[in-house]
Amino acid sequence: MTTKSKFINTVLATTAGCLVAASVYAIFPPVQLEEKQQVAIQSSSYTIGYKHCEAACVAEVRADANTSIYVEYSLDDASVESLDIINVVRDDETLNAYVDRDEIAKINAAIVGGVQ
Known part of the structure; x- marks a missing residue:
């Protein structure tokens, strides 16, 4: 595997990971805890x-x-x-x-x- 193809694979893997994280965040937004007075x-x-x-x-x-x-x-x-x-x-x-x-x-x- 050449350096160029390793770089492209790394960028694609990082992009895929970001898309998965964004999808999970969209489906399950963080819970807002109610602050007590x-x-x-x-x-x-x-x-x-x-x-x-x-x-x-x-x-x-x-x-x-x-x-x-x-x-x-x-x-x-x-x-x-x-x-x-x-x-x-x-x-x-x-x-x-x-x-x-x-x-x-x-x-x-x-x-x-x-x-x-």
């Missing part, structure tokens, strides 16, 4: 639903009757050293939630003291 979490008090520590500490913190915040945390003596929010659920639906610094301080106090 962000909800700010605020509560006057937080209670601990449960907390469990083994390799990592996890807790369910209840903001109100129908909102639960699931967190992973680590303790340093008698205070919360780090806290990661895993999930926020309201009425059995996961929220796109924003929890500000003041609310995190309240959650930390609830974890250490049991109720805040």
